[in-house]
Amino acid sequence: MEPTPAKARKSRGNAQAPRRSSTAAKAQPKKKRVAHALVGKSGRTNKKADRRLEEIVTAAASVFARHGYHGASTQDIADVLKIKQASLYYYVPSKEAALETVCARGAEGFFEDAAKVASQPGSASDKIIAIARLHLLPLLDRRDFVMVFLKERRHLPRDSRVRIGQWINAYEKVVEDIIRAGMASGEFRANLKPRLTALGYIGMLRTVADWYGKEPGISLDDVIVEFPTFFLGGIQTP
Amino acid sequence: MEFKPERPSSVRRKNVRASSAAQNKKSSARAAKAAAELQRGPDGHFASTRHDHRLAEIIAASAYVFAHRGYHGSSTQDIADVLKIKQASLYHYLPSKEAALEAVCERGSEGFFETAVLAAARPASAAGKIHALAQAFFLPLVDRRDFITVFHRERRHLTREARARVTKWIRAYEQLVQEIIVGGIESGEFRKDLDPRLTTLALIGMFRTVSDWYGYEPDIGIDKVIAEFPKFVLQGIVAPSHGEINSVEPLSF
Numbered sequence: 113m114e115p116t117p118a119k120a121r122k123s124r125g126n127a128q129a130p131r132r133s134s135t136a137a138k139a140q141p142k143k144k145r146v147a148h149a150l151v152g153k154s155g156r157t158n159k160k161a162d163r164r165l166e167e168i169v170t171a172a173a174s175v176f177a178r179h180g181y182h183g184a185s186t187q188d189i190a191d192v193l194k195i196k197q198a199s200l201y202y203y204v205p206s207k208e209a210a211l212e213t214v215c216a217r218g219a220e221g222f223f224e225d226a227a228k229v230a231s232q233p234g235s236a237s238d239k240i241i242a243i244a245r246l247h248l249l250p251l252l253d254r255r256d257f258v259m260v261f262l263k264e265r266r267h268l269p270r271d272s273r274v275r276i277g278q279w280i281n282a283y284e285k286v287v288e289d290i291i292r293a294g295m296a297s298g299e300f301r302a303n304l305k306p307r308l309t310a311l312g313y314i315g316m317l318r319t320v321a322d323w324y325g326k327e328p329g330i331s332l333d334d335v336i337v338e339f340p341t342f343f344l345g346g347i348q349t350p
Numbered sequence: 351m352e353f354k355p356e357r358p359s360s361v362r363r364k365n366v367r368a369s370s371a372a373q374n375k376k377s378s379a380r381a382a383k384a385a386a387e388l389q390r391g392p393d394g395h396f397a398s399t400r401h402d403h404r405l406a407e408i409i410a411a412s413a414y415v416f417a418h419r420g421y422h423g424s425s426t427q428d429i430a431d432v433l434k435i436k437q438a439s440l441y442h443y444l445p446s447k448e449a450a451l452e453a454v455c456e457r458g459s460e461g462f463f464e465t466a467v468l469a470a471a472r473p474a475s476a477a478g479k480i481h482a483l484a485q486a487f488f489l490p491l492v493d494r495r496d497f498i499t500v501f502h503r504e505r506r507h508l509t510r511e512a513r514a515r516v517t518k519w520i521r522a523y524e525q526l527v528q529e530i531i532v533g534g535i536e537s538g539e540f541r542k543d544l545d546p547r548l549t550t551l552a553l554i555g556m557f558r559t560v561s562d563w564y565g566y567e568p569d570i571g572i573d574k575v576i577a578e579f580p581k582f583v584l585q586g587i588v589a590p591s592h593g594e595i596n597s598v599e600p601l602s603f
Contacts (some may be wrong), residue, residue, distance in 0.1 A: 161413030180506065182422030223559060237588065247427065263503075266420060293586070299589045308570055312582050315559030316552050323551060333507055338545065343551050347531070347540045 137266055140345030165203045167193055170215065172210040173256040181211055181264040211264060212272060217254065222246065223279040230286045232275055236294025240313070243287060244340040247317040251324050252332055258321050313343050352529045405443045407433060409457060410496075412450040417496040421451055421504040439450030450506060452512050457494060458501030462487070463519060466526050477584050480553075483527065484580040487557050492572050498561045524550055553583050 171192040175184045186207050190197040204210045229242045250258050265276055287310040294319035320335055382546045411432040424446050430437040444450050465486035472482055491498060505516055526549040534540035559576055 160401070182420070183507070294587070298589060300583075301589045304587055305570075305574060307567065308574060309576055309587060310584070310588075311559075311563060311567070311570075312579055313557050315562075316556040318553030318559055319551075327547065327551070330536050330545070330551075334545065334548060335425070337553055342549065342586065343582060344586045344588045346543055346582070346584045347534070347549060348584050 123189055130310070135194055151157060161203070168200060168203050169210065169213050170256075172204070172218070173214045173254075173260055176211065176214060176264055177256040177259040181207075181260075181267045186210075200245060208269065209266075214257055215261045215265050215268060215272075215276070217256035218250070218259075219279070220277070222250065225281055226286045227282045230289060236290050236297065236299050237340075239290045240294075241340040241343060243290070243313070244317060247314075248320055248324075248332060248336050248339075251321060255321065255325060262318065287314060316343065354355060367509040389522070400437055401443070403528065406444050408440060409450065409453045411452045412444075412497040413457070413494070413500055416451065416504055421447075421500075421507045431441055436581055444513055448509060449505075451500070454506060454509060455501045455505050455512070455516070457514070458497035458499075459519065461490065462525075463523055466523060469528050470530050474538045476530055476537060477580075479530045479533075480583060481580045484557065485576050488560060488576050488579070495561060500560060502561060524554065527553060556582065 168189065169215070171189050175188045175192060179188065184207075186200050187197050189210070190200055194297075200210075204213065225246050226243070229239055229246060232239065232242065234242075266273065284307075288306045291300060291304060291306045291309045291313075295302055295304055295306070316339060320339075324330075324332065324335070353499060392562065408429065411429050415428045415432060418424075419428065426440050427437045429450065430440055440450075454488055469479055469482035469486050471477055474482065481523065505513065509514065528546050531544065531546045531549050533554075535542060535544055535546065560579075564570070564572070564575070
């Protein structure tokens with residue numbers, strides 16, 4: 113049960129929406145102004161506005177990651193950029209819209225790629241390793257976004273939460289199916305419980321975001337290599 | 351696991367008093383006074399058991415509300431609503447929402463360190479200690495999942511001092527786990543090439559997220575988690591191609 117292509121495309125569309133005017137369309141009164149800011153008179157994208165929006169979204173991610181969604185104000189976001197709070201609303205209609213954009217970026221491509229991993233050729237162990245890469249690599253260049261996705265998405269509006277919930281279920285199913293396939297082929301222990309095993313593995317990977325970057329001497333490479341190794345072979349001496 | 355607020359006996363008693371008041375105002379005033387005397391200790395404060403009982407109810411209701419709506423998403427009114435009491439009555443027991451969070455987090459982390467110390471001190475193999483650790487870690491989920499969830503998710507909203515205490519405590523816990531791992535490496539029971547710190551983080555990470563889904567998975571009871579998770583850590587999931595899986599004896603506290 114992987115996300116349907118239509119849904120996946122929709123999610124991508126959402127992730128990139130703020131670059132165009134479609135997210136801005138949510139704030140009815142500001143619709144025209146935002147559209148005007150982002151798309152110049154000639155209809156071409158306004159590069160400067162694009163860049164500014166990017167800065168704002170990045171600042172929002174960093175503020176939400178540090179203070180939590182409810183602990184952060186749009187003033188905090190403005191302070192990071194040393195701009196006026198009111199200027200933010202020119203780009204992002206509300207704090208909630210900022211959260212939505214940050215969460216979309218935090219999970220961008222993730223669920224689609226997970227479905228791809230499942231359909232790749234290769235052993236179940238290879239796929240378990242691929243899942244770790246997929247899960248952990250985004251921490252390298254967008255850790256704040258991932259953190260916000262993991263911790264703050266429950267403050268999203270209901271329909272977004274439901275949509276994300278469906279993706280997550282699909283992702284868990286992907287991992288579960290890999291485990292099941294490994295059991296069927298004799299590669300994994302036959303007495304595993306696929307669901308529990310999938311939850312164990314995903315749990316192990318998910319908490320990396322909490323400490324990654326704060327542990328001296330541990331690089332993401334180490335984690336990407338070692339975590340699947342633990343999970344496949346355990347820590348006991350063979 | 352659904353929180354079913356018990357109707358507090360004091361409310362019931364009050365209703366009885368109210369009905370008698372309708373019959374005879376004077377005698378009801380006497381009865382109320384006597385009831386109040388019963389509730390109050392000699393120092394004029396509410397008798398501690400009764401007070402403690404209500405306080406425990408309020409903390410449990412707070413845990414339920416915080417776990418389901420998040421600390422910032424819930425109000426003291428929500429907590430009062432669960433217990434069907436007035437919001438103002440809460441303040442008799444807890445000075446603030448923040449104090450409620452602190453009480454919930456305290457209960458959510460209670461005993462973890464102590465039982466982990468016991469697990470680490472067992473006269474057992476390193477594998478045996480990991481099994482004991484898993485049991486100590488997961489069993490509290492059965493009766494205080496909400497508290498544990500709040501501890502994991504909302505403790506960053508604690509006051510600075512409380513957070514500092516918690517961080518210190520978590521470091522100590524990690525240290526304890528790391529010592530078990532190092533012990534296993536030194537005795538040759540665990541692989542020599544393990545990074546103890548990274549292994550510790552993997553183990554705790556895997557254990558910690560169980561509270562996020564425990565109770566929502568219809569087919570997964572705590573016994574399965576306690577049995578399977580240490581195996582993931584110790585043996586992994588790959589079928590043993592040659593030789594036997596190191597058999598791990600089940601342990602009980």
